[in-house]
Amino acid sequence: MDNPIEKRRLELEKYFDAKSPFALLRVAQMKRAWKHKNRRELTWWENTYIPTVVTGIHLTSKHFFHNLNLHILHLFGLCKDQKAAVTYQYPEQPRPLSARTRTRHRLTKREDGSPRCVACMMCETVCPARCIEITAGEHPDPNIEKFPQKFVLDLGKCVYCGFCVEVCPEDAIRMDTGKLNTAEYSRESMIYDKKRLMDE
Amino acid sequence: MPKVIIDGQEIEVAAGTTIIQAADKLGISIPRYCYHDALPVSGNCRICMVEVEKQPKLQIACYTPVADGMVVKTNSPKVLDVRKTVLEFLLVNHPVDCPVCDQAGECKLQDYYMEHGQYNSRLVDVKVKKEKKAVQIGPTVMLDQERCILCTRCVRFTNTITKTNELGVFERGDHSQLDVYPGKQLDNPYAANVVDICPVGALTDKDFRFKCRVWYLAKTKSVCPGCSRGCNITVEWDKMRPHHFKKARVMRLKPRLNPDVNNYWICDAGRYNYRFIDENRITTPQLKDDLITWEQAIETVVKAIKSTKTDRIGVIASAQLTNEDLFVVGKLFKETLKVANVDYRVGQQPGNSDDFLIKADKNPNTAGAAAILGVPALSAEEIVQKAKRGEIDVLYVFGQDLVKLFGKDVVAEVVKKVKLLVYQGSNINETCSYAHLNLPSAVYAEKEGTFTNCQQKVQRIWPAFVPLGESRLDWVILSMIAEKMGTAFKYKNTQDIFKDIAATVDGFSEMTYEKLNDQGLILNKKL
Ligand code: SF4
Numbered sequence A: 001m002d003n004p005i006e007k008r009r010l011e012l013e014k015y016f017d018a019k020s021p022f023a024l025l026r027v028a029q030m031k032r033a034w035k036h037k038n039r040r041e042l043t044w045w046e047n048t049y050i051p052t053v054v055t056g057i058h059l060t061s062k063h064f065f066h067n068l069n070l071h072i073l074h075l076f077g078l079c080k081d082q083k084a085a086v087t088y089q090y091p092e093q094p095r096p097l098s099a100r101t102r103t104r105h106r107l108t109k110r111e112d113g114s115p116r117c118v119a120c121m122m123c124e125t126v127c128p129a130r131c132i133e134i135t136a137g138e139h140p141d142p143n144i145e146k147f148p149q150k151f152v153l154d155l156g157k158c159v160y161c162g163f164c165v166e167v168c169p170e171d172a173i174r175m176d177t178g179k180l181n182t183a184e185y186s187r188e189s190m191i192y193d194k195k196r197l198m199d200e
Numbered sequence B: 001m002p003k004v005i006i007d008g009q010e011i012e013v014a015a016g017t018t019i020i021q022a023a024d025k026l027g028i029s030i031p032r033y034c035y036h037d038a039l040p041v042s043g044n045c046r047i048c049m050v051e052v053e054k055q056p057k058l059q060i061a062c063y064t065p066v067a068d069g070m071v072v073k074t075n076s077p078k079v080l081d082v083r084k085t086v087l088e089f090l091l092v093n094h095p096v097d098c099p100v101c102d103q104a105g106e107c108k109l110q111d112y113y114m115e116h117g118q119y120n121s122r123l124v125d126v127k128v129k130k131e132k133k134a135v136q137i138g139p140t141v142m143l144d145q146e147r148c149i150l151c152t153r154c155v156r157f158t159n160t161i162t163k164t165n166e167l168g169v170f171e172r173g174d175h176s177q178l179d180v181y182p183g184k185q186l187d188n189p190y191a192a193n194v195v196d197i198c199p200v201g202a203l204t205d206k207d208f209r210f211k212c213r214v215w216y217l218a219k220t221k222s223v224c225p226g227c228s229r230g231c232n233i234t235v236e237w238d239k240m241r242p243h244h245f246k247k248a249r250v251m252r253l254k255p256r257l258n259p260d261v262n263n264y265w266i267c268d269a270g271r272y273n274y275r276f277i278d279e280n281r282i283t284t285p286q287l288k289d290d291l292i293t294w295e296q297a298i299e300t301v302v303k304a305i306k307s308t309k310t311d312r313i314g315v316i317a318s319a320q321l322t323n324e325d326l327f328v329v330g331k332l333f334k335e336t337l338k339v340a341n342v343d344y345r346v347g348q349q350p351g352n353s354d355d356f357l358i359k360a361d362k363n364p365n366t367a368g369a370a371a372i373l374g375v376p377a378l379s380a381e382e383i384v385q386k387a388k389r390g391e392i393d394v395l396y397v398f399g400q401d402l403v404k405l406f407g408k409d410v411v412a413e414v415v416k417k418v419k420l421l422v423y424q425g426s427n428i429n430e431t432c433s434y435a436h437l438n439l440p441s442a443v444y445a446e447k448e449g450t451f452t453n454c455q456q457k458v459q460r461i462w463p464a465f466v467p468l469g470e471s472r473l474d475w476v477i478l479s480m481i482a483e484k485m486g487t488a489f490k491y492k493n494t495q496d497i498f499k500d501i502a503a504t505v506d507g508f509s510e511m512t513y514e515k516l517n518d519q520g521l522i523l524n525k526k527l
């Protein structure tokens, strides 16, 4: 009975009757009790909050003076090898991104401007947020065969995992636009269609 | 009878059995392209090679008959090496355009390559391009010659099963290509079966083309309601991505193996008979022009029935209903209300038929209706005539299109004479516009139950999804009426009803859903 998980299970079973109408409530109570039991009681000195407040002020001032001093030294051309925190004037001054950062998606194009995507629905399948919706159509060129009649990506749901890019066999979808500020006034305008994904 | 040992397991089989058949019996799956259970052996794909002890060369499992004392290895290094090589060879001229290929996900090239692939390609030559890419060779089938591996399954199907000989392999060597004979079309009534037997994406379904990917599909076993043969099918429907194909649920129907009924096959009419499941449905109860709630609808029916003498009630049931539904029809109208005018026999207009699968009777459950409702006192025709003469006040119709059967004038006359014409059905037809009250009911794909086919075989169907909109199962609607009349049936599900059928109807005795399983049982009067 040393296994803590087993111990907890037994303890829960003592109180928990799965058939009772209050079963869920009971589970919540048990969870709370369990958490409570394993919490250390605060001492009197800690209860005054003074030590915590002092630690906090110390930490903030440490950073403040550290950065202040470094910036002053930088002004005189000293200590250039040490980095100091900076403030970007976002959005006027965007923060530089690494080339590999996953940013808003785009659909790549063929030479004639049509999308490279062949509507294989791999990205739709793999997307964990279920935010891609593709409707396939028949392409007039039998060597292309299939193309996306509709390609809809709901950025309101997207978790920017990049799986869609990883899985695409045609290099048709990329997350390299460098745009991260997808802010809109409505949920509907977060939904990007084929045209917006290709041109914006 | 020869005894063989395959991969260490011994089995005794009839003389003349091939190694692949013996292995199938043991549950050992030997890869195959050209071999098909229901077709003559061709032996051209060579992927089924196995090692037989004391024989210097590998043997093809599909054509080598077993001999007593044979020891077969299906997984030795030599065999695995050959599989790899055969696959490499088959893929030499293959386009591998899986992203746009409808077969992807159920493609045997993909499946076997995952297991036995030569992952580092050694190919240096340019692929031989075939002429036809994505061309239609018949009303239902698309051909892509590049993807064809020339297994000739489809050719043998048209030669031996349909005997129509539309397909052939033309040219020689790596210029060989599959095609229809000049001037011919693959247009026999069973044409689309070649799509199922084609192990790759060379033959694909025109109807299913690009609708969705096969891995989105959920599969539910069912029975085709298209004719009294009752071919076993799987309803394949889109479970998770409702945006595909105009929000329809059913994407395609596929035949399901039942050696006694349809074997591997199904006719094209049955295969494409699924649009009515999602289209053109009645979704809300409707009294004349008003949409009403179920409570109001049931009240209307009960009020009409209660205020009418039983000999002035007419019921026209349908052999499209399941045994369970028909049993409840009989229980409500014949037993409880003592209505004599109950018939189901109107829909039996002779249609086309052949000596393979297609039957003239286009109802799936005529035999079941006969067993459960017995021989009716009055035929439906007579009931309608009676109604026309004004001798019927309440006419209750189950899914039968009276306008199509008896003509507009007759129905218009009937509607003037009867006080209430109830139409309980799943789809909108002309009779709906005449009926006073429309009750939406479920289609077969939404029902659990049984059909009895022309061979007297009782076969189960399973519900794929819930009834569309506000429509309800037929027996549920009837139970609601019974409850309102004060004679509740206490059925919780169709299983309860089937128990009742087994207990009371001749021939069904001792049948249960478990015993019927997915292959069905013959209705036996003396079981
Ligand atoms: S990044 Fe992830 S969540 Fe977003 S669309 Fe691609 S797969 Fe879906």
Ligand code: SF4
Pocket: A116, A117, A118, A119, A120, A121, A122, A123, A124, A134, A164, A167, A168, A169, A170, A171, A172, A173, B099
């Ligand atoms: S994975 Fe690529 S080619 Fe396939 S549908 Fe998505 S974007 Fe198109």
Ligand code: SF4
Pocket: B094, B095, B096, B097, B098, B099, B101, B102, B103, B104, B105, B107, B108, B109, B110, B147, B200, B201, B202
């Ligand atoms: S036939 Fe199979 S391997 Fe060939 S393209 Fe289609 S899915 Fe891919």
Ligand code: SF4
Pocket: B147, B148, B149, B150, B151, B152, B153, B154, B155, B178, B197, B198, B199, B200, B202, B203
């Ligand atoms: S079309 Fe399919 S079934 Fe016919 S020979 Fe080619 S691969 Fe075989």
